[in-house]
Structure formats: C-alpha cells, structure tokens
Amino acid sequence: MSIQYQHEIESHILQQYEIQKVLGEGSYGKVWKAIDRSNNNIQAIKKIKGAFRNSVDAKRTVREVCFLSQLSNHQSFVCLDKVIQSKNSNDLYLVFEYVFSDLHKVQNLDIQVIQSKQLMPIQQNFIIYQLLKALDYIHSGGLIHRDLKPSNILIQKTCHIKLADFGLARTYQDTDETICGYTQNVATKTYRAPEILFNSSIYSSSVDMWNVGCILYEMISGQALFKQQQDFSQIAEMFEILGVPKYADIKSFQLNQKNLKTLQSLTTGVEKKYPKLYEMMSSFDPLERDFIRKCLQYNPKQRMSASEALKHPYLKNLTPIFEAQLGRQSPMPPSPSVQQFQALKNDNELYSVQEYKDIVNKLINFRRGNIYQFKTEYNRSVSTYSNHQNIIQTPYKTVAANNLSPQQHHSPKLCPFQLHTRTQSDQFFSSQSQQILSEHLANTFQKPFLNKTTKKLSEIDQNASNVSQIKRKQSIQTSSSLVQSPHY
Numbered sequence: 001m002s003i004q005y006q007h008e009i010e011s012h013i014l015q016q017y018e019i020q021k022v023l024g025e026g027s028y029g030k031v032w033k034a035i036d037r038s039n040n041n042i043q044a045i046k047k048i049k050g051a052f053r054n055s056v057d058a059k060r061t062v063r064e065v066c067f068l069s070q071l072s073n074h075q076s077f078v079c080l081d082k083v084i085q086s087k088n089s090n091d092l093y094l095v096f097e098y099v100f101s102d103l104h105k106v107q108n109l110d111i112q113v114i115q116s117k118q119l120m121p122i123q124q125n126f127i128i129y130q131l132l133k134a135l136d137y138i139h140s141g142g143l144i145h146r147d148l149k150p151s152n153i154l155i156q157k158t159c160h161i162k163l164a165d166f167g168l169a170r171t172y173q174d175t176d177e178t179i180c181g182y183t184q185n186v187a188t189k190t191y192r193a194p195e196i197l198f199n200s201s202i203y204s205s206s207v208d209m210w211n212v213g214c215i216l217y218e219m220i221s222g223q224a225l226f227k228q229q230q231d232f233s234q235i236a237e238m239f240e241i242l243g244v245p246k247y248a249d250i251k252s253f254q255l256n257q258k259n260l261k262t263l264q265s266l267t268t269g270v271e272k273k274y275p276k277l278y279e280m281m282s283s284f285d286p287l288e289r290d291f292i293r294k295c296l297q298y299n300p301k302q303r304m305s306a307s308e309a310l311k312h313p314y315l316k317n318l319t320p321i322f323e324a325q326l327g328r329q330s331p332m333p334p335s336p337s338v339q340q341f342q343a344l345k346n347d348n349e350l351y352s353v354q355e356y357k358d359i360v361n362k363l364i365n366f367r368r369g370n371i372y373q374f375k376t377e378y379n380r381s382v383s384t385y386s387n388h389q390n391i392i393q394t395p396y397k398t399v400a401a402n403n404l405s406p407q408q409h410h411s412p413k414l415c416p417f418q419l420h421t422r423t424q425s426d427q428f429f430s431s432q433s434q435q436i437l438s439e440h441l442a443n444t445f446q447k448p449f450l451n452k453t454t455k456k457l458s459e460i461d462q463n464a465s466n467v468s469q470i471k472r473k474q475s476i477q478t479s480s481s482l483v484q485s486p487h488y
Contacts, residue, residue: 058356148211213295
C-alpha cells in the first residue's frame with residue numbers, strides 16, 4: 001500500500017515502514033498507520049510539514065519533541081518511539097506507538113464515537129478520570145496542553161486513553177508569545193477558553209480544565225457545546241449559553257487595554273438572560289451538571305483544578321474501581337522526583353532555525369533516535385546530581401548551572417527538567433489499598449468497546465451502567481448542595 005503515498009512520504013521512510021492508511025491530517029501534516037518492516041510492529045507516523053520553515057515553527061517542533069520525550073514512559077501519554085529527519089531538512093517524522101483510535105473517531109470502523117453515543121456512563125466517567133489524572137501530572141510539572149479536544153485523546157479498545165499532540169503545549173515559565181497568535185493557529189476553535197478567545201496573553205492550566213468541561217458535555221450529549229467558528233459569532237454563542245460575563249470575570253482575563261475595550265463594548269447593552277446551559281443540560285445527571293458548570297466558569301481562578309476535579313462527587317465514589325482497573329495495566333515507572341517540565345533552559349528566547357535543528361539532531365543522533373534509550377540515559381545522569389541544583393543538559397554533557405563559564409552567545413540548551421523535590425510524592429496511578437474489580441466490571445473494561453458483532457457499547461454489559469447509577473444516587477443524597485441552579 002505504500003506506493004500511493006510515495007509523493008507524500010520520502011523513500012527512506014518507505015524503506016523502513018509499510019504505510020497502511022491515513023489516520024488523520026491537519027495544518028501540521030498527516031498521520032499514517034504503518035508497519036515497521038524490521039519487526040512487524042504497528043506504528044503511527046506523523047509528518048510535521050514545515051517543521052523548520054522558520055524560527056517560530058522550529059521552536060514549536062523542538063518543544064513538542066522535548067515534551068513528548070519526557071512523557072513517553074508514562075502510560076497516560078502516547079509513546080514517541082523515534083524521530084527521523086527528512087531529506088529536505090524542512091520536515092520531520094515522529095514515530096509513535098499505534099493506538100486503536102481517538103475519542104472523536106473510531107478509525108477502523110469510520111464512525112463517530114461521540115455523535116453515535118457509543119459510550120456508556122461508566123465509560124464516560126473512566127475517560128474523564130484518566131484525562132484528569134494525566135492533566136494533574138503535567139500541571140504539577142508546570143506544563144499546559146492548550147489543545148485538548150476529542151481527537152487528541154487516543155483510546156484503546158479497553159477504554160484506556162492516552163493524551164497526544166503537544167504541538168501547542170507550553171510551560172508556566174514560558175512568558176514569550178513567539179508561538180502566539182495561538183488563538184489564530186489553534187486547529188479547533190470551538191474548544192477555546194474565553195481568555196484565549198478574548199486574546200489574553202496571560203493564562204494558566206485552567207484553559208485545559210475549560211476543555212474538560214466541553215469534552216464531558218460532548219460525550220454525554222453527543223454534540224459539541226460550542227459550534228461557531230468565527231470569533232464574534234463564537235462570543236455571541238458563548239454569551240447565550242453561559243450568560244454575559246460580569247465585570248469581575250472580565251477583569252480576571254487580564255486583557256490589554258485594546259482588548260479590554262473591545263470586550264466591554266461587546267457586553268454593553270446586551271440583554272442579560274438566564275444562561276442557556278442549564279436548559280441544555282436538563283436531562284443530565286445532577287452531578288454531571290455540577291461538574292461541567294465548575295469547569296466552565298468565566299473566571300479562570302474559579303474553575304476546578306485537575307486535582308480538585310478528581311475529588312468531585314461525579315468521580316469520587318468510582319475512584320477505587322478505576323484505580324483497580326488502571327492497576328491491571330503494565331506497571332508504571334515510579335513517580336519522578338523531578339517535576340518541572342521545560343523544553344529549553346532559555347526557552348523564552350527565539351533562536352535561528354539552524355540552532356533548533358541542531359538540538360533535534362543531537363536528540364536523533366543520540367542512540368539513533370531511540371527516545372526510550374535517550375530518556376534512560378538522561379534520567380540516569382540526572383539522578384547523580386543533588387535535587388537542589390539546576391541542571392543544564394545535552395545528550396553529551398551534563399553540568400551544574402553554576403559551573404558554566406560566561407559565553408558571548410548562549411545557544412539553546414536541551415533541559416527537559418528542573419530539579420525540584422515535590423511536596424506531594426503520591427504516585428500517578430497507584431493500585432495499592434484499592435478495591436478489586438467485580439467480575440462484571442472487570443469483564444466490561446477488558447472487552448473491546450467496538451468489534452464486528454458489537455456495534456453499541458450499551459450492548460456490552462448493562463451491569464456497568466447500573467453500578468454507575470447506584471453510585472450517583474448515593475452521591476446525590478450526600479451532596480444536594482452541589483446541584484442547585486448554576487450561578488455564573
């Protein structure tokens with residue numbers, strides 16, 4: 001099948017991999033399903049078109065590769081296996097583990113998971129739970145995904161998920177906007193948080209939590225919460241669904257004077273109606289409504305954090321079940337003492353395309369582009385240093401920051417971690433002291449959610465749904481204060 005892709009994929013890639021089909025595409029390029037000719041493993045190959053077209057694109061490429069390489073040993077994130085150069089030196093190929101599908105579309109059967117309402121309530125809970133655990137992990141390390149949407153949530157037949165696509169990710173410390181026009185470049189505009197929609201250049205991990213609310217609404221209803229694509233139409237739709245933001249909400253966006261005046265002019269004279277969201281969620285479980293409402297607050301500081309959302313009654317009573325299920329997977333690496341994610345040591349500066357290429361080339365050349373071996377060596381060298389030093393690393397050299405001699409030109413240095421001791425040393429997924437799955441639930445999660453004979457998840461095992469309903473009724477009785485009419 002590789003022949004039909006010869007005009008899109010270079011010959012040295014086709015020699016290594018047999019291309020099966022297109023899995024997805026966007027402004028960045030395409031993703032293909034492929035078979036590694038050396039071992040017959042199924043892989044996903046992403047071609048980043050114009051990865052080194054200019055300094056901004058090159059910086060984004062370096063960030064994505066660095067972040068993915070740091071997360072590749074973690075079961076909640078898609079594993080980056082290899083990085084391969086293009087012969088034209090302008091593109092880049094990333095080779096990932098292959099995952100069955102994504103939340104937006106089941107590739108093998110060419111149907112929409114969400115729009116066909118294939119997911120049972122307990123599976124919706126399980127997906128959101130895993131997503132929040134993944135976000136809690138990266139947020140604790142100062143990393144924001146910034147592009148959460150169903151198509152970036154890869155899903156296995158067992159309903160386990162892996163978070164993908166870190167092309168727009170950034171750290172809290174990264175205050176530059178060389179990657180911005182983020183609001184113009186984001187692929188799916190309908191998931192943008194209001195502070196991004198209103199062109200704020202200051203935002204935090206709360207933008208990811210806004211996305212969580214949108215994703216849960218979409219899983220339950222089968223429709224996207226926001227549908228408009230144009231900026232002003234989006235704003236009008238947001239006002240209709242959530243109500244007009246109050247003065248305190250507008251102030252929380254920390255807009256510059258120009259954008260502040262624009263937003264104030266849009267809110268002046270607008271009739272303040274009861275938010276349509278409550279009516280749109282009238283058929284939802286009360287705990288679902290409360291959870292979504294707490295994610296979709298205008299004020300970023302009033303949204304739940306990932307760690308707070310994990311304790312919400314919508315998930316709390318199901319936590320032991322989910323932890324036991326997650327414990328059935330392959331053992332995870334221990335939670336690292338190093339928690340701060342960073343692409344480059346001096347990431348706020350913009351460098352030449354060639355300097356960014358050099359960084360990627362070093363990574364590729366080290367262990368022939370094998371990310372797992374690269375990370376193993378990286379972490380081994382990191383562990384030999386005190387947890388109270390800042391370390392600047394390249395694949396070839398590790399030195400304490402205070403031992404660096406002055407340089408006239410400070411080139412970008414690969415620095416995936418800043419060493420800090422985390423106050424909370426809890427493991428990301430822990431199966432200790434958790435309840436064992438009931439036989440019915442264990443069978444439910446182990447079965448594929450789509451196969452040749454089963455077209456709907458509701459046909460797999462209704463007992464799972466019944467368990468979920470019982471848990472929710474118990475939660476409602478103990479948390480009636482949470483289900484009052486929403487206030488925005």
